[in-house]
Amino acid sequence: MSSEGEFEVVSSRTLAEGVFLRFEEVVLRSSAGEEVKRDVIRHPGGVAVLPIDGDDVWLIRQHRVALGRDIDEIPAGKLDQDGEDVADAARRELLEELGATARRLEHLATMAPSPGYTDEVIEIYVAEGLDFGERAPQGAEEHGSTFYALPIAEALDRISRGELTDAKTLVALLEWNRRQA
Secondary structure, three states, rough: EEEOOOOOEEEEEEEEEOOOOOOEEEEOOOOOOEEEEEEEEOOOOOOOOOEOOOOOEEEEEEEEEEEEEEEEEEEEEEEOOOOHHHHHHHHHHHHHHHHHHEEEEEEEEEEOOOOEEOOEEEEEEEEEEEEOOOOOOOOHHOOOOEEEEEEHHHHHHHOOOOOOOOHHHHHHHHHHHHOOH
């Protein structure tokens, strides 16, 4: 049993395991003695990269099965192994999805996209000084993806219009913009 704040984990059990996710039922006990069950998705963590090229940002358009449609987002992916260096994973995703390497890679933000039901944490980097080569897409979605450059100002306008909705992309662009002010 472990304790966090006013709640104690009474038990947890794995309900299902997927390709890289684990679905658990967690029983908590509050300091008042009330027990509640919660569903939790265990995730290995991820990285995302905001590729900046002058006044442009590079975005990937790819299919996301959970939404049932294509969305525009920055390059991203999960950590492939326990203890993997997150900056190395960010470089890998930039190369796989965009075919780019960066002369400068800097940590931009850490985000928990949906802490109500998953322990996923995404480390976000900004990549500058881009050199482009061959893409090395992994998986069906990346093979079917397209990428394009967009002025950063237009990307920020697309956020305001509700056209860019991916959380990690919004966090990256808004934090980048804040740092430039």
